Amino acid sequence: MKPNRRAVVVTGLGVLSPIGCGKDSFWEALLAGASGAAEIRSIDTAGFRSRRGCEIKEPIPVSNDDGMVMGRASRFAVRAAEMAIEDAKLNLADVGVRRLGVSVGTTGGEIRVLEKIDSLRHGGSEADVSGDLYAAQPCSMISASVARRFGCGGPNLLISTACAAGNYALGYASDIIRRGGADVMLAGGADPFSRVTHAGFCRLGAVTPDRCQPFDKNRKGILVGEGAGIVVLESEEHARSRGARTYARVLGYGLSCDAFDPGSLDPSGQGVVVAMRRALKVAGVALDEVGYICAHGTGTPLNDRVETLAVKEVFGPHASSVPMSSIKSMLGHTMGAASAIEAIACVLAIRDGVLPPTINYETPDPECDLDYIPNTPRRRDVDIALNNAFAFGGNNSCLVLGRDR
Amino acid sequence: MRHAVAITGIGVISPFGTGPEALVRALAARRSAIRELTVLDAARYRWRWAAEISDFDPAAFLGARGLRYFDRTALLLSTAARLAVQAGQGVLEAYDGTEVGLAAGATYGSTDSIVRFDRDVLTLGPRLVSPMQFPNMVMNAPAGRAAILCALRGPNATIGNGEASGIDALEFARMLLLTGQAKAMLAGGVHALTDEVYHACERRHFLFDGPGTWSEACGVPGPFDRARAGAVLGEAAALLVLEDVEAAVARDATIHGLLSGYGTAFAAGRPDDIEVRQEAAVHAMTAALAEAEISSSEVSAVFAQANGTRAGDRIEAQALSEVFGSAMSHTPLVAIKASVGECLEASGVLQVIAALGALTTGELPPAPRTPELDPAWAFDVVSDGPRSFQGDHCLVNAVSRDGVASSVVISRWPGAAADQALTAHSASRTGRGASC
Numbered sequence: 065m066k067p068n069r070r071a072v073v074v075t076g077l078g079v080l081s082p083i084g085c086g087k088d089s090f091w092e093a094l095l096a097g098a099s100g101a102a103e104i105r106s107i108d109t110a111g112f113r114s115r116r117g118c119e120i121k122e123p124i125p126v127s128n129d130d131g132m133v134m135g136r137a138s139r140f141a142v143r144a145a146e147m148a149i150e151d152a153k154l155n156l157a158d159v160g161v162r163r164l165g166v167s168v169g170t171t172g173g174e175i176r177v178l179e180k181i182d183s184l185r186h187g188g189s190e191a192d193v194s195g196d197l198y199a200a201q202p203c204s205m206i207s208a209s210v211a212r213r214f215g216c217g218g219p220n221l222l223i224s225t226a227c228a229a230g231n232y233a234l235g236y237a238s239d240i241i242r243r244g245g246a247d248v249m250l251a252g253g254a255d256p257f258s259r260v261t262h263a264g265f266c267r268l269g270a271v272t273p274d275r276c277q278p279f280d281k282n283r284k285g286i287l288v289g290e291g292a293g294i295v296v297l298e299s300e301e302h303a304r305s306r307g308a309r310t311y312a313r314v315l316g317y318g319l320s321c322d323a324f325d326p327g328s329l330d331p332s333g334q335g336v337v338v339a340m341r342r343a344l345k346v347a348g349v350a351l352d353e354v355g356y357i358c359a360h361g362t363g364t365p366l367n368d369r370v371e372t373l374a375v376k377e378v379f380g381p382h383a384s385s386v387p388m389s390s391i392k393s394m395l396g397h398t399m400g401a402a403s404a405i406e407a408i409a410c411v412l413a414i415r416d417g418v419l420p421p422t423i424n425y426e427t428p429d430p431e432c433d434l435d436y437i438p439n440t441p442r443r444r445d446v447d448i449a450l451n452n453a454f455a456f457g458g459n460n461s462c463l464v465l466g467r468d469r
Numbered sequence: 470m471r472h473a474v475a476i477t478g479i480g481v482i483s484p485f486g487t488g489p490e491a492l493v494r495a496l497a498a499r500r501s502a503i504r505e506l507t508v509l510d511a512a513r514y515r516w517r518w519a520a521e522i523s524d525f526d527p528a529a530f531l532g533a534r535g536l537r538y539f540d541r542t543a544l545l546l547s548t549a550a551r552l553a554v555q556a557g558q559g560v561l562e563a564y565d566g567t568e569v570g571l572a573a574g575a576t577y578g579s580t581d582s583i584v585r586f587d588r589d590v591l592t593l594g595p596r597l598v599s600p601m602q603f604p605n606m607v608m609n610a611p612a613g614r615a616a617i618l619c620a621l622r623g624p625n626a627t628i629g630n631g632e633a634s635g636i637d638a639l640e641f642a643r644m645l646l647l648t649g650q651a652k653a654m655l656a657g658g659v660h661a662l663t664d665e666v667y668h669a670c671e672r673r674h675f676l677f678d679g680p681g682t683w684s685e686a687c688g689v690p691g692p693f694d695r696a697r698a699g700a701v702l703g704e705a706a707a708l709l710v711l712e713d714v715e716a717a718v719a720r721d722a723t724i725h726g727l728l729s730g731y732g733t734a735f736a737a738g739r740p741d742d743i744e745v746r747q748e749a750a751v752h753a754m755t756a757a758l759a760e761a762e763i764s765s766s767e768v769s770a771v772f773a774q775a776n777g778t779r780a781g782d783r784i785e786a787q788a789l790s791e792v793f794g795s796a797m798s799h800t801p802l803v804a805i806k807a808s809v810g811e812c813l814e815a816s817g818v819l820q821v822i823a824a825l826g827a828l829t830t831g832e833l834p835p836a837p838r839t840p841e842l843d844p845a846w847a848f849d850v851v852s853d854g855p856r857s858f859q860g861d862h863c864l865v866n867a868v869s870r871d872g873v874a875s876s877v878v879i880s881r882w883p884g885a886a887a888d889q890a891l892t893a894h895s896a897s898r899t900g901r902g903a904s905c
Binding site: 111112113130132161162165166170171172173175178179181182183186193195198199201202203204205207208211212214215216217218219220221222223224225226232236239240242243245259260261262263264265266267268318319320321322323324325326327335338342346455456457458459 | 538566567570571575576577580583584586587588590591592594595596598599600603604605606607608609610612613614616617619620621622623624625626627628629630631634637641644645647648649650669672673674733734735736737738739740748749752869871872873
């Protein structure tokens with residue numbers, strides 16, 4: 065394995081998802097093959113082609129001591145971070161204020177705040193919009209809100225690389241720790257359900273009218289979702305010195321750009337191939353060591369075909385023996401949060417030796433002919449998991465997680 | 470300087486035109502690009518002045534075809550990327566395309582596109598919105614589009630850290646170079662003037678709100694002035710070509726300077742807690758100097774964040790006083806925002822380009838107007854005219870309203886004779902703006 069200056073371990077998990085909030089209910093629901101799809105409630109869906117989506121149904125309790133307006137994305141990130149810190153049994157006061165950082169990925173940022181501003185102006189006037197709303201609107205407020213809430217005075221990053229952002233945020237946070245820029249990072253992704261996002265994907269014809277069926281021959285598209293996944297990352301020595309339980313290691317990540325189309329995956333899959341290969345190379349992992357691929361698996365005809373093609377190109381003869389599932393079949397597409405939540409699924413799969421399934425899988429597609437773990441979870445010990453994420457802008461990110469030894 | 474990376478190209482479009490020469494010359498000539506807004510509907514605002522790129526013709530740089538769905542942010546960033554590749558001494562030929570990437574600081578760029586799209590959802594209905602506009606909703610659309618135009622298939626990232634975005638994108642790129650993810654990176658920031666962001670800045674009391682009309686505003690109280698009264702927005706896109714020093718030497722590329730140190734911190738208090746923000750700025754500067762392995766006495770000039778806001782300048786000034794102590798009275802302080810405006814995500818990188826210009830031309834650019842300094846700060850603000858400069862290290866600061874403070878050290882490349890890249894060519898396009 066490539067000698068990394070400092071190993072980076074995952075010690076706490078925080079997740080808000082349409083199928084459950086908190087790592088235990090989330091994991092239980094994932095293994096039970098639960099679906100988060102329902103009639104959309106948070107926006108008025110009159111006139112929309114589809115009225116189904118994957119929203120978080122429970123309230124998100126976030127204390128707001130300083131009285132600043134906080135958008136839904138920030139609330140998600142703060143609550144998920146709180147869960148992760150609690151799960152890590154991390155006493156924040158024991159971490160030097162400049163040694164504790166935040167790295168969050170997002171697609172829409174505080175797009176709900178922007179939509180609210182627009183609704184107020186549309187229905188009334190500019191005077192109805194408070195200055196506080198404008199202050200809550202920049203995407204940078206998400207990572208800032210987390211840092212303010214938990215006193216993180218170290219590196220603070222908001223990475224807006226659309227639906228690949230969660231992996232970017234986790235990967236970059238691990239780089240920061242590895243190179244000594246912080247001891248602990250709260251890292252992940254957050255995205256709220258949005259009118260603009262749902263309208264756009266509906267208009268592109270990318271939203272399924274009923275179920276999300278990744279890799280199935282009859283797959284019809286995505287379901288727009290929302291959520292957040294934040295993990296506590298620590299340098300190995302920091303985690304060991306405080307006797308922390310470690311879930312897994314972040315071994316590396318790989319980034320690439322399709323440079324093909326602003327809103328569509330390169331059908332050749334070459335950008336995705338570069339990202340996967342780069343991730344495995346940076347992590348120092350051989351192909352036959354990978355025991356699970358958490359697919360980007362959006363459920364669109366194009367994505368699932370291209371992802372399958374790319375996995376076959378990278379893994380060659382090993383491709384058919386690496387199980388790969390899409391948990392978007394259950395959660396919908398939680399945008400910038402997706403790959404962070406999926407990374408948490410990888411971590412739990414490594415911990416428990418169980419792989420979450422791809423639900424709603426019925427009819428094999430000759431163009432998608434790999435092992436997608438159809439419908440029921442699978443018992444299998446996994447040492448190394450590869451987590452894929454591809455996004456608008458041609459931004460691809462793949463993260464490699466491994467068992468902590 | 471163990472972690473230094475080489476700067477081997479500069480691509481910039483600013484209110485003074487394209488290319489670093491145009492910017493550096495205009496700054497040396499004490500010009501200000503601040504003038505009455507024309508690229509936005511000025512009637513909507515109380516304060517109607519900005520440093521804009523009013524003669525921007527994207528087709529001249531990007532060709533006439535295929536630009537229909539680009540928003541202004543994407544056009545400016547793509548232009549800077551094209552210019553950076555051209556200035557990168559064959560960077561795309563030297564490396565495989567999958568090893569050359571782009572890291573762009575862009576926080577506010579998609580705001581206008583999102584609001585327009587949302588307005589269509591509300592007025593036309595969700596079935597009549599433009600599917601071609603939808604990809605502009607994501608904040609990484611400009612970087613994605615620039616990558617397509619310039620065939621940059623390496624890592625592509627968009628950093629949304631407000632005013633620190635550009636500097637933080639430089640660090641993101643440096644990290645990818647040092648960890649072997651990429652061989653070369655275009656990195657920097659972009660800010661395009663758009664209605665929503667201009668309006669939001671006004672509503673957040675960020676913009677200049679002092680007395681006066683334009684003729685007086687020609688002397689907008691500049692950075693660190695006791696009468697400063699807010700920022701004047703500008704627009705620009707600025708990208709550097711970064712690569713490993715040894716690789717740059719191996720391919721005989723001229724090295725314009727080194728990115729030799731970076732430091733960052735977050736002010737984890739209320740945004741109006743000046744002291745906490747000041748501590749963050751102190752940490753950012755100190756950490757950047759430490760990584761560059763220099764002491765504050767070795768800093769030859771500071772290229773300040775200084776945007777003329779009451780709080781922002783005060784935070785930086787007090788942080789500088791703490792880091793440099795009494796040495797601030799004879800450490801030249803360069804403030805360029807009375808010339809180019811506060812270009813938000815692009816600002817820090819414009820300051821870096823000004824620093825590279827100083828290393829190359831041997832001159833520090835003066836502020837357009839001599840400030841009446843707040844008596845609390847015994848600073849040496851360069852303002853009377855260009856100042857001769859022989860130094861080796863420049864400190865560049867960025868401090869965001871939302872709490873991020875980031876600093877970089879830009880150092881002279883010691884292995885090369887004085888590099889003429891910034892002065893050899895005449896300005897490719899003449900800039901505009903009043904001489905104050």
